[in-house]
Amino acid sequence: MTASPLSVSCPAPVAETEHVLLGHGSGGLLSAELLRDVILPAFGPAAEPDRPLEDAAVVRLPAAEVVMSTDSFVVDPLFFPGGDIGSLAVHGTVNDLAMMGAVPRALAVAFIVEEGFGLDELARVSRSLGRAADAAGVRVVTGDTKVVGRGAADRLFITTTGLGVRLPAARPSAGRVRPGDVLLLSGPIGLHGVTIMSTRSGLGFETEVGSDSQPLHHVVAAAVAAGGDAVHALRDPTRGGVASALNELAAASGAGVVVEETALPVPEPVAAACDLLGLDVLHVANEGCLLAFVAPERADAVLAAMRSCPESAGAVRIGRAVAEHPGRVVVRTGIGAERVLDMLVGEQLPRIC
């Protein structure tokens, strides 16, 4: 692997190697050096671990409900327009906390690395992860690194686990969607999935679009500040896209959902890529937008609050919850026809996140 331009600031490679060795996962001297010389400096201000390094971290939280979420990230390629596996691993878990109305506070990071992976790439991913955590205001409090032999993993997998504290006014839950609720979407859809697909297969769309990967907890805080308990349910439509997220919410709450197809914000290159590949954009993964069901009397206020955040300046109303067809999601097209929107069956694209 060639040195990346970012590797200039990488500390002197441990044990005079430029690649990850099995010994870096031994728990012995090389592990300690990898942590000290590569990973912790790369995490930057987001890490600042307690000294000495312990087997676990003490997290001081205010008296509140603690929210916990975990996700493994296996995205291929590791680097893509708009982000990389490191920033994605922060945003994905921060957003899962945010969907429960929680402010992210602490992050645990576990690397599984294939022997031979470039130390410069590991440092680059770690720096990106550290920057993303710092920008989201969440500290990396503990971590782990395992190394497996060549061929036993594809370069790098990251599992992040987040702890957050629930906003006092927030009680969003998949089970709380009610007929009459207004369905809001915080921004354009399809960007992450199309970017990954296009980058992986060299289709060229990746020069026009980038992943929407971003943290959404400020959007949630603004929505909850404006809507309080009237923010009934939040979900970020990642793997499986808007279709799977809405079907989960419909199934969990027993409400029906109607989506107005013409209201969906689909960037032109995303629409073109979906046409070319025969994909329904509603099944394509996103990493930086959210769906919100809000009681109708607070919907305008919540929409305005979302639009006041740069992350969700393009928020729109895309549908509503209904008493008809309980547990099912229906898309109404521009000419008034309706079609049932199912969850994704099978796999549109493996390793999208």
Next chain:
Amino acid sequence: MTASPLSVSCPAPVAETEHVLLGHGSGGLLSAELLRDVILPAFGPAAEPDRPLEDAAVVRLPAAEVVMSTDSFVVDPLFFPGGDIGSLAVHGTVNDLAMMGAVPRALAVAFIVEEGFGLDELARVSRSLGRAADAAGVRVVTGDTKVVGRGAADRLFITTTGLGVRLPAARPSAGRVRPGDVLLLSGPIGLHGVTIMSTRSGLGFETEVGSDSQPLHHVVAAAVAAGGDAVHALRDPTRGGVASALNELAAASGAGVVVEETALPVPEPVAAACDLLGLDVLHVANEGCLLAFVAPERADAVLAAMRSCPESAGAVRIGRAVAEHPGRVVVRTGIGAERVLDMLVGEQLPRIC
């Protein structure tokens, strides 16, 4: 893959397959079915997830210091005498929490599965994980499953992240080892590493020994009840063995450490395997014992408390912290000679845990 005897109670395989498909990681219908039909039932009483399934879990903790730890498990083979990757993934993280004086309360579980892995094996691992969590009194509150293509991972990796609440009297820290402290060891060493090595290479020792994998939080609770704040430091000597754990504690605290070689409890088959393989048993991994540095005036009480627990009935005094050779670990042999005990350099055996 052949059906395991344990697969009888496995629910009807989702989508009429007996193997994990890429679609099981899609976030869509197959993912939902896998979770509902295979993983959650297998977790058993340890799971009892909040309904509906959300992106994250709310964890109610008493007002106390929260401790967080994460570890990835990549052990090969997945099943071995004394345990499997599922039980190990619980014990490893529970023990990291325990080493900080915490009682485990909640566990997040993330699976990375290779396409084609047997659903019966996934259910078997999940059942073992659920049983181990239930036995340790810790709930599986949230999780994630990703599927990667054939060859992109070796069957199954598990990352567990634990939350615990610190015992009020407990302040163990790597930095608190003081000259004069007595060094206790809770049980025999070398069992896990020798079991994995022997199972993997068919050496035959695995018929005589099994992994020591077990949760240690009851041992810690007993030690802290007897010793309180006099329990200065705790560490479980996993990857890198007793040698790496003691070197970490010596380096963090600046104390020297002396280990009496004749006091070390080394089971006969472990000694024989180490002789055959040319290994120092002090570098071999353990998953069910701990090292404790205790102020001398409380050492006998703590040792007695440890011996009263079945998990540490064989606890012994194996050395002490000294003012000489600060930051270094020395082994004194039966004839009074001394040798420096270094951290493991390089890798004794990859994928030991």
